Amino acid sequence: MKTYIYMVRHGESPKTEGNERTRGLTDKGRSDANKVTELLIDEGIDTYVSSPYRRAILTIEELAQSFDKEILVFEELREMIFLSDDKVMADKELYPTVKKMFSDSNFLLPGGESSTICQNRSVAALKEILKKYKGQKVVIGTHGMVMTLMMGYFDSKYDFDFLIQTSKPDIYRMEFDDEDLIETKRLWKD
Known part of the structure; x- marks a missing residue:
């Protein structure tokens, strides 16, 4: 019996408001969330799950509401914690840190998680x-780093190079037979 997981990376989010947990979407992010709905409206989605982070929920909210479905929030699907207290990290610091995390899976910043810790918790939730x-x-509804780590657990080609070429938002449909990944297809059109 096949199970399909649609990884929906959140839309563009302002790094100037709130913290990692509360950041919403920019105007472009909201517009792109409408496009996510248009792309997935005919897929026959049964269940809607999200990271607890606001930007991930907002990206799939319209789609779920179209079918009067509740979004189930899984705390374990939150984005990797880079800094303590869910502080926002500037992109100029984030990308070199992420690259190091892919080359050393146990590297972490004070108060943060390593990619090993993040992958273990998120893959357990996915299973x-x-x-x-x-x-x-x-x-x-997910995030770039945690999505890549979950996908990378099943296929090593989902690595740092994959992550940096993804977009906000992005959509990947993963076809599973039990816990075996059969195929992954990108559905988002830039």
Whole structure:
């Protein structure tokens, strides 16, 4: 029995408001969330799951509301914690840090997580979703780093180079047979 996971990376989010947990979407991010809905409206999605971070929920919210579905929030699907207290990290600091995390999976900043820790918690959540919603189509509102780490667990080609070429938003449909990844297809059109 096939299970389909739709990884929906959140839309553009301002790094000037709130913290990592509360940041919303920019005007472009909101417009792109409408495009996410248009792209996935006919996919026959059964279940909607998200990271607890506001930008991830907002990116799939319109789609879920179109079918009067609740978004189930999984704390374990939150983005990697780079700094303590969910502080926002500027991109000029973030990308060199992320590159180092891919070359040394145990590297972490004070108060943050390593890629090993983040991957272990997020993959455990994904395996729970695959088991609980077996045979369904499940949208997951997610983030670049945690999405890449989950996908990379099943196929090593999803690495730093993959992450830096993804967009905000982005959509990948993963086809599973139990916990075996059969195929991944990018659905987002820039």
